[in-house]
Amino acid sequence: MHDLIPKVSVVIVNWNAKRYLLECLESLAGCAYRGNLEIIVVDNNSSDGSQEAVRKEFPKVNLIRNSDNFGFAKANNIGIKQCTGEYIALINSDVNVDAGCIAYLVDFLEKNPTVGMAGPRIIGGDGKQQLSCRGFPSLWNMACRALALDVVFQNSEWATGYQLPHRPDDRCSEVDILSGCFWLARRSAIDTVGLLDEAFFIYGEDMDWCKRFWSAGWPIVYVPFTASVHYGGASSANAPQRFFVEMQKADLQYWIKHHSAGAVFMYKAIVFAHHGIRVVGHFAKSAIKSSSRQSHRHKVACSLACIKWLLSYNKQQILNPVKA
Known part of the structure; x- marks a missing residue:
């Protein structure tokens, strides 16, 4: 019976991104952890046939159908409340998850019980590495971006603190913010930190939640030895x-x-x-x-x-x- 209890729950929020969503779910088919994986799709009242496609092609997925577009943070919270796993992965609908990625991140958190959240290296659909983590915004690094100093002096750490280009990719490292397209969080940390702030309709909730994790004493770690593909813009393209x-x-x-x-x-x-x-x-x-x-x-x-x-x-x- 113990094996039937999922160690990991995955929450995917979808809004009119059927093709990406189905690819994401297909990739998760090979990601079961210890033979089980709970998958919850929260659909924000899509009109592109997403709900029907999930019911038909992935009948074991827990599909939650919102009556309206509740936004990213609120929809994720709806999914989190339904999770039964010890670890909760929030994954964007336009992410293809590598087969061993979830297991690697879970094993990392198992070995590091003080870490609250971990995230993998993110690769774009073009094969290039995306911004997988970044520093908290400050007046200085925002000014550097506004004046393009982070481009002109891209080899200088003083001008590029926001995007962390000098972060080594040959070891795990604590970071301020993980890319919001793929998080694996410890349930006990979420119980301490609280759910996503629903005042953020879409965007910004990643910075806010990561800051609250750190404020609550739960470090956040970037794990570059495992990766997944993020196509980006599946919903925003609408x-x-x-x-x-x-x-x-x-x-x-x-x-x-x-x-x-x-x-x-x-x-x-x-x-x-x-x-x-x-x-x-x-x-x-x-x-x-x-x-x-x-x-x-x-x-x-x-x-x-x-x-x-x-x-x-x-x-x-x-x-x-x-x-x-």
Whole structure:
């Protein structure tokens, strides 16, 4: 009977990403830990046939059908509350999980009982390594990004603290933030830290949860010896400009929650500078490079949308985000 109790529960939130979701579930078919794996799909009222496909092709998956798009954090919380495993993996619908990845991370946490969360190396669909972890945002590293100092001085640690490019990939290391596309968390740590903050509709919940893990005394570790593939943008591709604004909104939510009013004011000034530089730069590139004109114009539109939102938002929008 003991073997029937899952050691690991996996929660996948889906919104109109059927093809990616089915590939994700297929990859998990080879990831059973000690012969068992609990998989919970929380669907945010998709209209692309995701729910029907899961019921037909993966009948053993616990499918939770939300009546509306509740957002990423709330949907994950709904799934977490249904989990029975000692370890809980939150995995994006557009991730293909390598066969041994979950088992490797579980074994790592078993051997390191003080660690609260672990995450693997993340590889993009193009085969290139994605940003698997990063440092907490600060006024300094945000300014470095806004002024592109992290690009100009990419070999200097002082300018690239946010993206941690100098982090060694030949050993496990404690990091501030793990990529939110794949987390494996200890249930006892979640019981201490609490669930994801549902004020974050989409984006930002990764920074917030990781900060709360550290504040509660649960270290977070990046484990580079196991990897999974993240295609990225499965849901955001449905409305790219809107999701770009949602990302900016979530970043501001994080700063308001965790920093002083003065720091928030400085952060907003940096953000305005960042988007202003993007508008000028990509507009100029669109005039010069006809082959990539559409891409540059899209980036101009996204930054202008963020500037417009920053000039018009009110605190109520931050406290009660609307659906994407």
